[in-house]
Amino acid sequence: MAKVAVLGAGFVGLSAAYWLMRDGHQVTIYDPAGVAGGASYGNAGTFASYACIPVNNPSVFRDLPRFMLSPDSPFRLRWRYLPQLAPWLVRFLQSSTERRYVASAGALSVLLSRAHDGYREMIEHADLERFIRRSECLYLYSGAAAFRASEPTLSLRRSLGVDFSIVSREQVQQLEPQLSPLFDRGVLFSGSWFLSDPEAFLKTLAAWLMQAGLRMENCAVNNIKPQSNGVLLETAAGSAAHDYVAVCAGAHSGGFARQCGDRIPLDTERGYHIMYPGSSNLISRPVGWAERGFYMTPMAHGIRVAGTVELAGLNPHKHQGLLDLLQFSSKRALPALTTPTESWLGFRPSLPDGLPVMGRSRASARVIYAFGHQHIGLTLGGLSGAVVADLVAGRSSPFDLAPYAPDRFN
Ligand SMILES: Cc1cc2nc3c(=O)[nH]c(=O)nc-3n(C[C@H](O)[C@H](O)[C@H](O)COP(=O)(O)OP(=O)(O)OC[C@H]3O[C@@H](n4cnc5c(N)ncnc54)[C@H](O)[C@@H]3O)c2cc1C
Structure with missing residues (x-):
């Protein structure tokens, strides 16, 4: 011992x-x-066994300039942090080539395919099953172009053993009738689940x-x-x-x-959540809006809207623009949402690859x-x-x- x-x-x-x-x-x-x-x-609570596509992928070369300039972008860089971030950012871009991204996706899928084994026994022994909701996560695309752009990553997921089904606009409405009808396509990931209350x-x-x-x-x-x-x-x-x-x-x-x-070039991809209390019955599963970079998860105390990426280091100052964006986008997706109460900033620990x-x-x-x-x-x-x-x-x-x-x- x-x-x-x-x-x-x-x-x-x-x-x-x-x-x-x-x-x-x-x-x-x-x-x-x-x-x-x-x-x-404060995370989105998803057991995302399908999430083998790293942020470092070739689409960043196409999307990064737009992401940095658009007010609707779920991605922000605090320019004052750039000098400190530069070495990480260079490595991140180097890790975003096709070859390196596919290698990272493969290495992530090795972990993800075993991820449930890491919890199975713990859940049983510590009586944690009561926090687990076995509903699959639904990814949504509001435009045909966005869905088309995601097809290479869906093929890579499939080749790495991720099981999913593509659902039509009508099926999205049947699955989640409270969603506004702006979603063209969805992807349902088999075997995923979520936590009603991570804390x-x-x-x-x-x-x-x-x-x-x-x-x-x-x-x-x-x-x-x-x-x-x-x-x-x-x-x-x-x-x-x-x-x-x-x-x-x-x-x-x-x-x-x-x-x-x-x-070790560790930095942080900051992320945010807002909480809509008492509204969990509006959706039955985690619903992610791909282009807007967030999830809405029906948790024990309400719907948690979590996501966005901000590169700004470990300082505690919240970016009000990203919180506003989460509120605006979530209400567009789910019009019955009312007023959020809690807002939270968290630090995802991220390596460039x-x-x-x-x-x-x-x-x-x-x-x-x-x-x-x-x-x-x-x-x-x-x-x-x-x-x-x-x-x-x-x-x-x-x-x-x-x-x-x-x-x-x-
Ligand atoms: C908005 C958002 C949504 C997310 N959604 C998901 C999701 O749906 N699914 C998913 O799988 N992941 C999700 N994540 C990522 C996930 O939350 C993190 O990867 C995970 O929580 C990291 O866990 P950790 O134990 O490594 O770190 P943490 O939970 O950050 O724990 C690290 C701990 O170290 C402590 N610490 C700090 N300094 C010291 C010190 N000097 N001495 C001792 N202790 C110290 C801190 O207080 C902290 O409690 C999300 C993250 C964010 C921000």
Whole structure:
């Protein structure tokens, strides 16, 4: 049995705790924001096993200029952040060539095809089934041109084993009668599901793990210092020695990698949500409007409208224009929506090639990284936790971890 510290109590960190404790380790999670205080709180809640198309893909060369200039664009770049972002952006564009994008999609599909295995047992043991809604996600296209433009990515999905069906305008209306009739086509993804409340899912999991012996430390880790026989953590509350540390701090993980001498180009694709309370009965499944870059998900407390991408780093200032766009676009799609109450900004942890980092630090085999899950960290959390436990145990992984190696950018 080893003493393992996990940094971060989101989908990745709590799943790592689950799998590590299953191996009999003594686990302590450190997180200043508590359970689900990061991106894991406010996401769209979809288990998106179909989401193997990374943001870095050849269409960015065609769409990026329009995205940057159009007021309707779900994509924004804060120009003042450009000098800091430039190295990431260059790598992102390099990763958007046909060859590299197809390689990333293939590597994502390896993870996604196993993603449910990362959760199956956890859901049963921790009594989490009550948060799961087994309705397929529906992607919508409001114009024939947009649907045509998506056809190459649909073919790639199909060739990578994603099962889906294309539905007509009439079928969209039959599936979701409250939607306004502006959608030409839709795609229904088989095997996808969603969470009625991502925060409650994680809080229930954390409570169950704590009953089984998990320790939660509500404080930030400031430094990690690999030693010959373990890792020393410096926290706001003092120092603590552990045999292993798993860095699962999402978009905040980059500093820990730097402390260990690993150069990992982690940045953030910021995303937003607004919440329409008490309106969940208007739709029966997550509905995504492809061109507008958002989902509407019928959750326990109302419809959550989540999406957009803003490149502006980790500062806490919200972009009111993107929140307004979410409100405007969601009301266009679903006219019965009234007034949103909550607005939220979250930080997707993103690498330029769209793949997470999962592997050991160069400085020490006792420092393990699992972060950078961009748009699909809820989906991949369970599996990533299992990978962390395999790395601590020295077990070989059931799939090749090379595409996710921390040193792949060297
Ligand atoms: C708008 C939006 C919609 C999304 N929709 C979906 C979706 O439908 N499906 C999907 O699969 N994914 C979705 N995602 C992505 C998903 O939410 C993230 O990929 C996922 O939450 C990342 O989980 P994580 O555990 O790596 O990080 P986080 O949940 O961000 O957790 C990291 C934790 O680290 C903690 N931390 C920070 N600094 C320190 C420190 N110094 N010491 C200790 N702890 C620290 C933070 O407080 C935080 O709690 C969405 C994201 C956004 C923003």
